[in-house]
Amino acid sequence: MRALHDLALGMRFAVSGGREGRLRTGLTALGVGLGVALLLAASSVPSIIDGRMARTDARGVAATHSGGVARSDTSFLYIDASTEFHGRPVSGTLLRADGAHATPPPGVAAVPRPGDMVVSPALRDLMNAPGGTLLRRRLPFHDAGTVAGAGLLDPGELVYYAGDSDLSTDRGAHRASAYGSDDARDPLDPMLIAVIALICVVLLVPVIVFIATAVRFGGERRDRRLAVLRLVGADARATRRMAAGEALFGAGAGLAAGGAIFAVARHFAGSIRLWGMSAFPADVTPVPLLAALVVVAVLATSVGAALFALRSVSIEPLGVVREAEPRARRLWWRLAAPAAGIATLVLTHRFAGKNAALHTVPIIVGAALTLIGLVGLLPWLVEKAVVRLRGGPVPWQLATRRLQLSGGSASRAVGGITVAVAGAILLQMVFGGIQDDFAHPDDSTGAVPTSSAHRHGAPREADVTVQVSAGDMGLARRLATSLGSTRGVSGVAATVEAYATPLAGTSARPGQGGGAITTVTVGDCASLRAFARIPSCHDGDTFVSRTSAATAVDDRPGEVVALDSGDGGHGASAARFTVPYSARTVRALPGWQGESHAGVLATPAALDASTIGGAVTWARVWTDGGRSPGTVERVRTAAALADPAARVDTWVDEARDRQYASVQTGLKIGGTATMALIAAGLLVSAIEQLRERRRLLAVLVAFGTRRSTLAWSVLWQTAVPVVVGTVLAVVGGVALGKVTLDLLAEPVGSWWVFWPYASMGAAVILLVTLACMPPLWRLMRPDGLHTE
Incomplete structure (x- = not known):
């Protein structure tokens, strides 16, 4: 009962403290909510794929017997008439009804009459848009209707069915009497299974890292409040339980916010088209088991991160010991995770042979341990990089001194980008190495x-x-x-x-x-x-x-x-x-x-x-x-x-294998969503850190410090961890990619694939820093010195 009371008291503290407390909890809920929304979207991928496959089977022509289909009142002739317009595939079929009750395709009320066609909404918009004249000439049929959603793989698909009286079996047409294909699908290539496992690790680890960072918003204020509780009689265990309760409340609010963000965003799934793909809102439904795992993982990560943050903090009745000179970070345990990950991949390659495409579990474990280990290495590297920095312009001195005193916050903010960039380099190296296995002469x-x-x-x-x-x-x-x-x-x-x-x-x-x-x-x-x-x-x-x-x-x-x-x-x-x-x-x-x-x-x-x-x-x-x-x-x-x-x-x-192309498309979509999440989360984290330093910024301005000096100090304070994190991401991503390719028995396609991703990570940090300038200007006003 005492433990439950402490947890409940911690939850109560999460919403107390007036405006500052509510704002801190709101920032935590927003940060966790962004991660939860992406995780719920990821848990909806099986439903999206199942929906697409079901509609693909439904509009496929039913398999015929060896003797063919006899002409009847319900039969029809068909022939593929697909085309392409500026790189976008246009799925087309010519039809000719044999009788008055010929079976229409899914989403179509009746087989189009000769000279008529029914088109998808996206195809009609494309034909009527400026520049669509050539496509309109290519389809010289009368627009007589619209293909409903049941006949489309996604809302943006370009599809048409047209009636043609000249169709005959002598000219390549086939006869059928129904739609609905139940042909067995080709099993997924084992190597692609391994690659998909890597993609899941690379896309989800940064999200977990980000959630763990989000629940630590307002950590300094929380520690001071816990010190006050120690003064009135609470012991160390009670304060940790209160911290866990506060983290639980923030995670719960984040789950609610993430669910709300996901519920709103799924309604726009049809209008968002990335690399030629979109989804019907009804298909964007999380798998119940995966959704439950998301809830459990978020709550466990939040509590674990909050307790882990207190490992080196001694909260005493008279203050927080962290405010003293910080001790040097230890390296040995930070190397344990990446070393274990690399060792897992190397030993699997050594003792399991070159049939590595079947060893998905070692790949998942090895890649996850290595990427998570990079997050632990980053604060140590930042500390070693700034510990001997002295002198220089005033903005540089302000930035380096801040990093020397509390570089952990800046390192945590950059940790998500480091993991995302390292994972992107890993995947690009793997795709570059296996692409020749999924190419064939066209x-x-x-x-x-x-x-x-x-x-x-x-x-x-x-x-x-x-x-x-x-x-x-x-x-x-x-x-x-x-x-x-x-x-x-x-x-x-x-x-x-x-x-x-x-x-x-x-x-x-x-x-x-x-x-x-x-x-x-x-x-x-x-x-x-x-x-x-x-x-x-x-x-x-x-x-x-x-x-x-x-x-x-x-x-x-x-x-x-x-x-x-x-x-x-x-x-x-x-x-x-x-x-x-x-x-x-x-x-x-x-x-x-x-x-x-x-x-x-x-x-x-x-x-x-x-x-x-x-x-x-x-x-x-x-x-x-x-x-x-x-x-x-x-x-x-x-x-x-x-x-x-x-x-x-x-x-x-060469033409890429369809399975390979679909996996590569999924990687691009997931990578874009992950990078957007990290950028949004960094912005929230940076604003929270600025609010923590509002009094200090106001004091500096009151003593005559130029606003531009403080702005440059914020930029330099972000740039140093970014440079260190980028170097770590490049080294870690390339090393992990090389070991993984050895496990897959594939050569390295290129050693220079990291340039675009390193530049992308640096660009995200720069944009976030620039977006922080307006709130920074507001926080430097003299009223920041007011207190209650």
């Missing part, structure tokens, strides 16, 4: 060289490719005309392509046939010259394109091949083509990364492309001056006008 573009464009004697790859899932020479000619007349386009090669399989026993040459799958390309002479060195060409000619490794291709004059889509369907229904004896052998030009477009090259008069089942129409586009955004957007529009289902890709060296 061979979907099918980029090939052209003999008319050379770079240092070598053919230049196509800048943009256009693909339509239908073999149609008429479409190829339309694409060539539409794209060729587009501003910024220097050349176009439009062809119809299919796979060719030599048929066993049908070769004109005894003992031949049944060779490897190759390709057949149909196009005019100008387009075929993009694939091989053809000295002379006329409509009706056929060529056999070979590389130096001629044995890899089995097609030859007199060979009979089956033309199909390459999926093995070259039965009796597949078109057959006999390579004429007049076909000339030509040298294939090297394509993407040295691969060639070897196979049969035929002109339209030699091979009717309309007889080829499963053929694809391609258009390779070369532009002036590379892939400038404006030219690419014009190419996309020209291709869509020729065929709305045309797929446009830009040639790239």
